[in-house]
Amino acid sequence: MTALLRNHWDWLLEQRWLLPVLVAIGFILAFAIPEYNLLNKYVQLVLMYVGINIILAVSLNLVNGYMGEFSLAHAGFMAVGAYTAALLTMKVLPIAAYPGLFPLAVLAGGLAAALLGLLVAIPSFKVRGDYLAIITLAFLMIVKSVIENIDFIGGPRGIPGIKKLTTLPWVFFWVVVSIWMVRNFVYSKYGRGVLSIREDEIASDLMSVNTRRVKFLAFMTSSFFAGIAGGLFAHLLQFISPRVFDIIKTTDILIMVYLGGIASITGSILGATLYTVMLEVLRPSTVAGLLSWLPDMVFNPLNEYFIRHLGVWRMVIMPLLLVLVMLYWPRGIMGLREFRGFIPRRDREAHHVLKIPKSGEMP
Amino acid sequence: MSDGIVYWLQQILNALQLGSIYALIALGYTMVYGILTMINFAHGDVFMIGAFFCFMAATMLGLPFAPTLLLTILGTALLGVVIERLAYKPLRNAPRVSAIITALGVGLFLENFTLALAPYPKHIPPLLENVTWDLGGVSLSSLQVIIICLSLGLMIVLDYVVHRTPVGMAMRAISWDKTFVPLMGIPVNLIISITFAIGAGLAGAAGTMYALAYPVIDPYMGIMVGWKAFISAVVGGIGNIRGAMIGAFILGGVEIMVTAFFPSTYRDFVAFSLLMLLIMIRPYGILGQPRTQKV
Amino acid sequence: MTTLLEAAKVRHFFGGLCAVGDFNLDLQAGQLMGIIGPNGAGKTTIFNLITGVYRASEGNIRFNGTELVGKTPHQITALRIGRTFQNIRLFRDLSVLDNVRIAHYAQANYSPLEALFHIGRYRREEERIIENSQRLLSIFKLEALAGETARNLPYGMQRRLEIARALAIGPELLLLDEPAAGMNPNEIDQLMEFILWIRQEFKLTILLIEHQMKLVMGICERIKVLDFGETLAEGPPEAIQNDPKVLEAYLGEGPVG
Numbered sequence: 001m002t003a004l005l006r007n008h009w010d011w012l013l014e015q016r017w018l019l020p021v022l023v024a025i026g027f028i029l030a031f032a033i034p035e036y037n038l039l040n041k042y043v044q045l046v047l048m049y050v051g052i053n054i055i056l057a058v059s060l061n062l063v064n065g066y067m068g069e070f071s072l073a074h075a076g077f078m079a080v081g082a083y084t085a086a087l088l089t090m091k092v093l094p095i096a097a098y099p100g101l102f103p104l105a106v107l108a109g110g111l112a113a114a115l116l117g118l119l120v121a122i123p124s125f126k127v128r129g130d131y132l133a134i135i136t137l138a139f140l141m142i143v144k145s146v147i148e149n150i151d152f153i154g155g156p157r158g159i160p161g162i163k164k165l166t167t168l169p170w171v172f173f174w175v176v177v178s179i180w181m182v183r184n185f186v187y188s189k190y191g192r193g194v195l196s197i198r199e200d201e202i203a204s205d206l207m208s209v210n211t212r213r214v215k216f217l218a219f220m221t222s223s224f225f226a227g228i229a230g231g232l233f234a235h236l237l238q239f240i241s242p243r244v245f246d247i248i249k250t251t252d253i254l255i256m257v258y259l260g261g262i263a264s265i266t267g268s269i270l271g272a273t274l275y276t277v278m279l280e281v282l283r284p285s286t287v288a289g290l291l292s293w294l295p296d297m298v299f300n301p302l303n304e305y306f307i308r309h310l311g312v313w314r315m316v317i318m319p320l321l322l323v324l325v326m327l328y329w330p331r332g333i334m335g336l337r338e339f340r341g342f343i344p345r346r347d348r349e350a351h352h353v354l355k356i357p358k359s360g361e362m363p
Numbered sequence: 364m365s366d367g368i369v370y371w372l373q374q375i376l377n378a379l380q381l382g383s384i385y386a387l388i389a390l391g392y393t394m395v396y397g398i399l400t401m402i403n404f405a406h407g408d409v410f411m412i413g414a415f416f417c418f419m420a421a422t423m424l425g426l427p428f429a430p431t432l433l434l435t436i437l438g439t440a441l442l443g444v445v446i447e448r449l450a451y452k453p454l455r456n457a458p459r460v461s462a463i464i465t466a467l468g469v470g471l472f473l474e475n476f477t478l479a480l481a482p483y484p485k486h487i488p489p490l491l492e493n494v495t496w497d498l499g500g501v502s503l504s505s506l507q508v509i510i511i512c513l514s515l516g517l518m519i520v521l522d523y524v525v526h527r528t529p530v531g532m533a534m535r536a537i538s539w540d541k542t543f544v545p546l547m548g549i550p551v552n553l554i555i556s557i558t559f560a561i562g563a564g565l566a567g568a569a570g571t572m573y574a575l576a577y578p579v580i581d582p583y584m585g586i587m588v589g590w591k592a593f594i595s596a597v598v599g600g601i602g603n604i605r606g607a608m609i610g611a612f613i614l615g616g617v618e619i620m621v622t623a624f625f626p627s628t629y630r631d632f633v634a635f636s637l638l639m640l641l642i643m644i645r646p647y648g649i650l651g652q653p654r655t656q657k658v
Numbered sequence: 659m660t661t662l663l664e665a666a667k668v669r670h671f672f673g674g675l676c677a678v679g680d681f682n683l684d685l686q687a688g689q690l691m692g693i694i695g696p697n698g699a700g701k702t703t704i705f706n707l708i709t710g711v712y713r714a715s716e717g718n719i720r721f722n723g724t725e726l727v728g729k730t731p732h733q734i735t736a737l738r739i740g741r742t743f744q745n746i747r748l749f750r751d752l753s754v755l756d757n758v759r760i761a762h763y764a765q766a767n768y769s770p771l772e773a774l775f776h777i778g779r780y781r782r783e784e785e786r787i788i789e790n791s792q793r794l795l796s797i798f799k800l801e802a803l804a805g806e807t808a809r810n811l812p813y814g815m816q817r818r819l820e821i822a823r824a825l826a827i828g829p830e831l832l833l834l835d836e837p838a839a840g841m842n843p844n845e846i847d848q849l850m851e852f853i854l855w856i857r858q859e860f861k862l863t864i865l866l867i868e869h870q871m872k873l874v875m876g877i878c879e880r881i882k883v884l885d886f887g888e889t890l891a892e893g894p895p896e897a898i899q900n901d902p903k904v905l906e907a908y909l910g911e912g913p914v915g
Contacts, residue, residue: 070460123639127646130402134597135642137590138635145632156628181774188773188780189766189787190799192752193731196760199749206709206741208764208827216771247586251467258464289728312479319471323450328467330457344776348786351755351805356796 006156013340023176030172043166050276051171052229055178057256057268059225062182064254066191066197066263067218069128070299073136074226074253078144079245080116081109081227082234083153086162089235095163097316102165106174106231113227114220116143121219125212128201148243158241159234166236175230178225179342185221187344194218195263255322262334266339269330275318284312289314369500374623375616376432380507380576380583383514383616387569388592389599389607390521391562397538397602398558399455401462404447405470407589410562412473413439413570414580418485435571436564443563452552462627477582487578510556510572517568521561527606536559538602580587591618594638600651609649662687662863663831668717670700670707670887677703678887681717690857692878694871700887701867702744705833709741710734719814721831736764740829742820744836744867750809754800754819757790757808761826768829771884791826797859798822813840825860832856834866838873848872850877875899 005353033039039047056074088105089095095102098277123135148156164214185191193214196204205211234240251274260271280286282305291299291307329335340348388410396404416438420431450469454462494505525531533554536544545551573588574580595614599606614634621633641648665683669676678700685691693701701859706712710731711851721725726734733739740761757903766787772778795801798818803811811819817837824832837853838846850873857864868874874881874895881898891901898904 044853064460068460070463073375123643127642130601131642131646133402133657134594135639138594138639138642141635142632142639145628147389147633149626149628149632184774184776188776188784189763189768190754190770190773192760193763195752195756196749199751200747202711202731203589203743203747203749204760206711206735207761207823208732208735209760210763221774229568247590251471254464254467258460262460309479312475312482315475316472319468319475322468323465323472326457326468327450327453329452346781346784346788350792351753353790354796354801355785355789356793 015290016345016350019341026172026176027169030169034168045236046276046280048166048168048171048232050273051168051175052232052236052270053253053256053272053276054175055225055229055232056190056253057260057272058178058182058265059222059229060253061257061260061262061265061268062185062194062218062222064257065264065268066198067194067215068262069124069137070130070133070331071120071222072133073139073143073246074222074247074251075245075247076140077113077117077223077226078230078233079143079147079240079242079250081106081113081230082240082245083109083147083229083230083316084112085109085231086234086240087153089163089165090116090159090161095165099165102235103170106228106235109231110224110227113230114224117219117221117223118216120223121216124215124219137247140245140247144246154241156242158239158244160239162234162238162240164235165240166232171232174228178228179265182221182225183344184340185217185349190214190217198263207281224322232347258332259322259325261329261334261337263336264332264334265342266337267332267334270334278321279314279318282310282317284308284310366436366500369622372501374619375505376501376503378616378619379511379612380615381619382612383435383511384569384573384576384588385592385595386518386608387514387565387572388589388612389595389611389647390604391566392593393599393601393607394534394558394562396596397604398534398555399451399462400602401451401459402466402593403451403562404463404593405473406466406562406566407585407587407592408470408473409439409443409446409583409585410566410570410573410589410592411477411566411580411582412442412572414487414569414584415477415481415485415570415582416582417524417571417574418487421483421490432489432571435567437567439567440560440564440572443559443566446563447556447559452555462641474582474585481582484579484581487574487580489578490575498541506575510576513568513572517565521565522604524548524561530554530557536555591634594634598638598641598648603648603650606648606650613649622641660687661685661720662689663865664718664720665704665708666718666720668704668707668714668719668887670703670712672713677887678707678714681707681884681887682889683882685863685865687830687863688861689880690853690878691866691880691882692874693865693867693882693884694869694874695884695890699884701884702835704884705741705835705867706889708833709733709739734766737826737828738830739833740824740827740834742817742824742833742835742837744839746813746816746820748808748816748820748823750807752808753804754795754806754808754811755788755791755804757819757823758794758826759787761823762787762790765828794822794826798911814845821856825847826855829860829862831863831865834864834868836867836869838868838870841870843872846873853877 034044056078060071060074063069082192085108088108089102093101093105120136120139124132127135147153153159193204193209193211196207196209197211197214201211254276256271257268260269261267287307287310288303291302299307325333388406392403395401413435416435417431420426420434426434430651446554450465451462454465491506491509496503525534533549536549537551537554588591591614592611595611596607597610598613599608599610617634617637621630627632661684663683663685665681668678668681670678681704693704695701703712705712708726710726710729711735714727721737721739724737749760750846766778766783768783772780792801792804795804800815800819800822808816817869838849843848853864854877856862878895880891880892881895883898891898891904
């Protein structure tokens with residue numbers, strides 16, 4: 001029976017139509033869920049946060065997982081994207097008349113973040129490892145500090161009253177785009193360059209890889225999608241301030257990446273989903289709701305002692321889970337492994353199907 | 364004395380106070396890095412726990428200053444050893460980054476665990492009678508004197524331990540070479556535990572003094588102070604004990620001076636820009652040695 | 659015959675320390691030259707100077723008439739100079755195939771945008787790279803292990819993979835840094851045969867560093883004896899074997915057989 005299932009599964013994965021069909025179904029659902037209220041508003045909101053976190057984790061994985069650096073700047077890129085997009089929709093673009101301009105604002109946020117990503121790539125030519133980590137940390141603090149000191153954009157008070165333009169279809173769209181582009185990047189000569197830099201930078205340079213160019217591209221792509229996520233985030237939360245994008249935000253994204261697994265898109269999707277959903281599920285109201293079917297005799301004492309205090313303790317449980325995952329899977333749940341469906345067919349086959357007549361004439 | 368000089372002396376005094384606290388914490392980062400090449404991101408939170416131990420000893424047990432300080436140091440030292448044994452030791456041969464993430468996890472755990480038990484900021488009762496002297500316009504408080512002298516004293520003791528005792532020699536040996544030193548009969552695990560105990564103990568001392576100087580404490584106080592101390596360690600050359608002290612006083616000085624000349628909101632901007640610049644110019648810190656990779 | 663690689667008065671210092679004193683080289687196209695010398699004679703440093711890992715403090719290095727001093731390693735490599743390392747430096751956590759594919763970086767002719775969208779030249783170029791990589795692996799009898807992680811290969815295969823990777827650059831000049839390190843006499847015999855064969859098959863000029871006299875004397879047409887980067891002697895193996903200066907300084911006393 002399992003063998004049969006396995007065969008079907010293998011067959012399914014080999015189909016060219018699989019991913020397009022899944023994406024199409026996803027889009028239909030993304031439109032249908034808010035339209036017909038298939039899920040309640042709260043679950044819809046959580047879904048959108050899951051999506052935004054997937055974009056953040058997948059893009060950070062490019063630098064921290066595939067390239068093996070330890071960037072702490074991701075929340076900074078996110079801030080740049082969020083502020084750019086929010087200022088555009090509030091002060092520049094006539095959004096009220098043309099709500100269709102929203103994706104342009106988000107895109108502009110991504111591009112602004114990518115530009116700053118270029119700037120962070122420059123130190124990475126010279127500095128590696130722990131020291132680069134500190135430069136990215138310094139960069140994050142500088143971004144935060146600059147925003148705090150510009151009155152025009154609200155300074156430390158931030159920007160309230162941003163329009164709620166982020167919708168489930170838009171989040172889904174950008175999730176698909178980010179996964180697709182990061183995957184395309186990884187399975188190209190530049191992506192292999194990124195991997196070789198992680199393994200041995202000097203050897204990589206000596207195998208003709210233009211390491212500077214590769215680093216530029218990796219940082220740019222990574223920060224671009226952080227900016228996109230920032231734009232979406234701003235128009236979902238409807239309020240941004242420098243404090244939203246501090247080191248704690250970066251830590252959240254780091255946890256998603258390393259929990260899910262380094263150098264794995266599947267891992268980042270898994271990590272972002274698990275982390276976001278777990279934090280929500282562990283809310284007292286959610287747990288109470290989930291367990292409300294229990295008889296009062298059991299439910300009431302549970303609620304009395306456990307569920308009511310869960311709000312605080314869930315933040316204690318999550319880091320403990322993270323430490324446990326690290327102890328048992330030091331590279332994260334999916335570390336260095338990938339769901340077959342994400343690997344381009346050409347790449348998969350190249351590893352076991354010989355495309356050329358066998359020669360083997362070595363003495 | 365002229366107003367200018369008075370002002371400067373006052374600022375230098377403030378810088379020394381801030382720098383001493385950074386230095387005590389920075390030492391823990393740098394010692395652990397030296398011996399395990401691992402950034403112990405939970406260290407700032409050990410400092411925070413130190414402040415809370417101080418609070419508990421002072422309020423629940425009603426102890427005076429000296430026993431409070433001693434208990435806090437012992438408590439955090441024990442905490443440091445336990446963290447290392449439970450969370451870091453199993454990862455010693457794992458990829459370096461898993462240990463860093465674990466450290467972040469331990470830090471978050473400590474913060475949130477404290478938050479769960481102490482949801483509101485706590486006030487530390489004044490453990491010492493604070494006398495302020497007026498030295499020709501410069502005001503010097505007894506608290507400042509105690510913080511600076513005690514910190515310097517602890518640093519001198521540490522420097523002596525690391526450079527002049529067998530334990531210190533073993534520490535330096537392990538940080539120098541991790542392959543062969545264990546073969547020389549040096550008990551590596553014990554030395555690592557001692558390193559963590561000393562580092563965490565110093566952070567506990569820093570927590571106590573910080574709590575005395577700024578008596579409102581909360582579970583998130585360790586994050587920013589921890590990062591700043593970490594930066595001090597890097598500025599001085601991470602892994603280098605004297606470098607960490609120098610780096611801490613530089614950072615303390617820069618921060619105080621920036622606040623003296625600019626609006627205080629510029630403090631982080633200037634401090635971190637300088638840090639970035641320094642790392643670009645001298646990536647291995649002020650006292651660190653450049654590491655060349657053999658090809 | 660034409661000169662392929664030429665070094666003139668190359669000097670290199672580490673700090674104040676002179677690692678390479680006055681290095682001169684004239685390597686003809688198609689030649690197989692060996693460099694020998696005591697430990698610390700600056701042999702690997704010479705390779706690092708040629709490939710741009712270090713920038714020579716003084717002097718010129720020319721490859722096919724192009725000045726190499728001042729160029730970065732990947733620029734130099736892209737001029738078709740391949741190399742291996744004394745202690746194997748494979749991309750250990752990547753697959754055998756990817757190790758070889760990475761070395762095609764400079765030849766893969768497509769832009770970042772084409773890579774991000776998998777359009778344009780991407781498809782054709784990737785297919786070409788895969789074919790060429792598979793061809794190399796199959797020549798080196800590694801094709802069945804294409805999907806294996808490089809670190810899992812036995813030592814001998816890792817050495818072979820490193821050479822395959824260097825050849826993926828499409829080199830005119832191949833630099834081999836102690837290819838026989840860690841091999842027994844039997845394996846060295848095979849290696850000698852193998853080096854001669856790849857030289858023929860890929861039309862290579864080869865410069866190699868080696869401690870194993872058997873290999874150097876057996877296959878090199880010219881041998882250069884180095885001490886602190888300076889040439890102590892140079893010539894065909896027979897001449898080197900009988901050169902009194904060499905015997906004294908390096909080979910010890912008595913003839914070598």
